[in-house]
Amino acid sequence: EAGVTQFPSHSVIEKGQTVTLRCDPISGHDNLYWYRRVMGKEIKFLLHFVKESKQDESGMPNNRFLAERTGGTYSTLKVQPAELEDSGVYFCASSRQGQGGEAFFGQGTRLTVV
Amino acid sequence: QKEVEQDPGPLSVPEGAIVSLNCTYSNSAFQYFMWYRQYSRKGPELLMYTYSSGNKEDGRFTAQVDKSSKYISLFIRDSQPSDSATYLCAMKGGANNLFFGTGTRLTVIP
Numbered sequence A: 001e002a003g004v005t006q007f008p009s010h011s012v013i014e015k016g017q018t019v020t021l022r023c024d025p026i027s028g029h030d031n032l033y034w035y036r037r038v039m040g041k042e043i044k045f046l047l048h049f050v051k052e053s054k055q056d057e058s059g060m061p062n063n064r065f066l067a068e069r070t071g072g073t074y075s076t077l078k079v080q081p082a083e084l085e086d087s088g089v090y091f092c093a094s095s096r097q098g099q100g101g102e103a104f105f106g107q108g109t110r111l112t113v114v
Numbered sequence B: 001q002k003e004v005e006q007d008p009g010p011l012s013v014p015e016g017a018i019v020s021l022n023c024t025y026s027n028s029a030f031q032y033f034m035w036y037r038q039y040s041r042k043g044p045e046l047l048m049y050t051y052s053s054g055n056k057e058d059g060r061f062t063a064q065v066d067k068s069s070k071y072i073s074l075f076i077r078d079s080q081p082s083d084s085a086t087y088l089c090a091m092k093g094g095a096n097n098l099f100f101g102t103g104t105r106l107t108v109i110p
Helices: none
Strands: A005-007 A010-013 A019-024 A031-037 A044-050 A053-056 A065-069 A075-079 A088-095 A109-113 B004-006 B011-014 B019-025 B032-038 B045-051 B054-058 B061-066 B071-076 B085-092 B104-109
Touching (some): A010 A019, A019 A109, A031 A075, A044 A065
Parallel strands (some): A010 A109
Antiparallel strands (some): B004 B019, B019 B071
16 A cells, blocks of 8 residues: 655745645545644644545644645645745645544655745 | 653664653643654654553554653663664644654664
């Protein structure tokens, strides 16, 4: 069974540009999460999809971040326009339906805004 | 105050030693407790998953949860160089989002 897959693995963009990160969850996992780790800090929650619906987006930093999950399958996280403080590692995770399911993480996308 | 506190280390031990990793937390609503292992440039890999208080053992790994003290531990017996990684504690309550510690970097010296 394939794990959670994220693209790209690394992205370097200039301040003001747009970047789109993609996550393919484990097949059959209804829950999809985005997390972010900025340098020196803990991994922090951004948002949670249940199928195609946003269940909780309380962790999204501001309206420059837009997440979508097309048809309840893969998800994208767009940052537009990117700022220097957006640099970090963005992780995607997925879990089965329900509250107690174990979350499995992708390898992350390292975003560097210069 | 952070939701989850974890000593970042680094922690270095000789091969074969018993390793103890710990986290404390402040939110009494947390019910599910996890330990993840993360190798450099990789994503967190789930090691142990426990619900509520008690112990759980899996091979060389033992997870302990003491909800009365808001304290969780991960013990690694007979540590190996391949155990060298960053260990992250994580927990959640009624919602599905996880709260992480900052991670402890462990090096097992051959």
